[in-house]
């Protein structure tokens with residue numbers, strides 16, 4: 421792991437290890453709030469935090485930041501565990517929960533009150549805003565700021581006992597209402613919420629705020645390097661204030677740039693809206709940038725880890741081209757996925773000179789560049805299907821497929837020449853009559869040259885399949901930007917899903933495992949759907965990047 425290139429965070433850790441700052445120990449954590457499914461942005465944080473632990477033979481905790489019970493659920497917790505494991509990482513011991521520390525956090529709050537560093541405030545939300553001031557103007561002290569320690573302790577205890585209604589009182593840290601950093605203007609650290617919690621049930625009706633919880637959870641666990649995204653830079657003084665004031669061990673908060681991808685939305689709130697309003701079919705819809713969606717789309721864990729490594733870790737925000745993510749899976753599947761033939765829009769071909777009732781089996785390799793991938797058997801007979809797009813009666817210039825009187829090679833089979841296109845009353849071609857050249861199995865024909873190679877399946881042996889052609893969910897590069905008259909929902913690509921229900925695939929695909937990836941020759945990379953019982957394939961990515969830049 422140390423052979424991998426470092427970044428500004430590994431430089432900090434290397435230095436800490438030299439000076440012995442954390443006793444040479446590295447303990448990181450990945451701290452999701454269980455209020456949605458993880459997305460590709462979280463993958464960056466996961467790869468970073470677990471990657472640092474691996475690099476330094478340290479450890480990484482999975483900790484659920486569960487201080488907003490209304491928005492959280494056990495379903496989200498389970499999905500997060502599954503996704504982290506699937507990405508290939510192991511957390512230290514059992515998963516941890518901020519709610520495991522509610523008792524300790526309460527005691528820390530009492531300790532702050534006793535030190536004269538926290539007070540109970542009864543300003544309502546609107547007054548609180550008014551007193552807080554603005555970036556340009558300092559705030560004003562709350563009239564409740566100078567309550568006695570005894571009074572604060574008594575009210576805080578009554579808050580815990582349920583004697584106050586939601587929003588009636590809060591506990592605030594006493595820091596500095598004139599601080600240029602608004603986060604330090606007496607931030608709320610506890611609030612009253614009479615709500616059931618998925619882990620602690622009805623034990624608590626006061627819940628600690630994120631900024632108070634996070635630093636102390638880090639300290640309780642003995643985290644050494646608390647890595648988070650840049651928007652928390654302004655919260656670091658508060659992080660440090662809480663730990664210093666309480667005199668705990670002091671993890672170091674380090675901020676890095678979050679992942680932004682073009683053509684993509686990565687905000688749990690917006691992803692949840694896509695799900696709730698049924699713009700997609702659930703959190704694991706293959707068009708979603710969630711880890712579960714990517715998995716169902718056919719992305720491998722390796723490709724996501726490779727992507728995260730390539731984009732690197734920096735301190736300045738930027739937008740990564742989603743083409744880089746697509747490149748990572750294309751690269752993995754090109755190297756590792758078996759090839760197969762699937763005809764997505766079938767049209768029948770009758771080989772007029774092929775003996776009635778005859779069948780052959782061709783042995784073809786599963787991977788052109790990897791012998792170890794082995795071979796498979798592909799049946800051949802008098803009637804075949806090819807893709808309708810591989811025949812043109814009036815071909816455009818440089819046509820490399822089948823046309824009247826033209827010849828093409830069938831992948832792994834014979835060269836055929838088309839004699840006749842049979843049409844229906846509407847004039848659509850419904851069947852092709854062709855001749856095969858029996859001397860061309862693995863041999864070039866004599867005296868003429870086929871125009872190209874096309875894929876096919878034997879009509880008698882082909883298996884019916886359904887194919888979902890997925891494309892980018894948004895057709896705008898920046899669906900998430902601030903537009904005057906539009907929201908991200910206005911940029912949903914109307915062609916993000918095309919369902920083909922009459923595909924014909926080679927029989928070996930009956931054995932495809934759920935989730936297994938393939939290159940369908942000449943069509944793209946596909947995987948068998950993880951959920952559907954029938955033979956359903958999802959397009960993971962096209963063979964080449966077809967999005968114009």
Ligand code: ATP
Pocket residue numbers: 450451452453454460461462464465485647648649677678679680686687688689
């Ligand atoms: P969202 O903004 O999507 O709601 P969040 O930051 O609220 O995300 P958390 O569950 O709190 O979601 O995130 C857990 C960890 O993942 C945090 O440390 C957070 O900084 C990190 N993270 C979230 N989004 C990204 C991203 N786009 N790039 C890198 N790290 C991210």
Ligand code: MG
Pocket residue numbers: 453
């Ligand atoms: Mg968060």
Ligand code: MG
Pocket residue numbers: 688
């Ligand atoms: Mg959030």
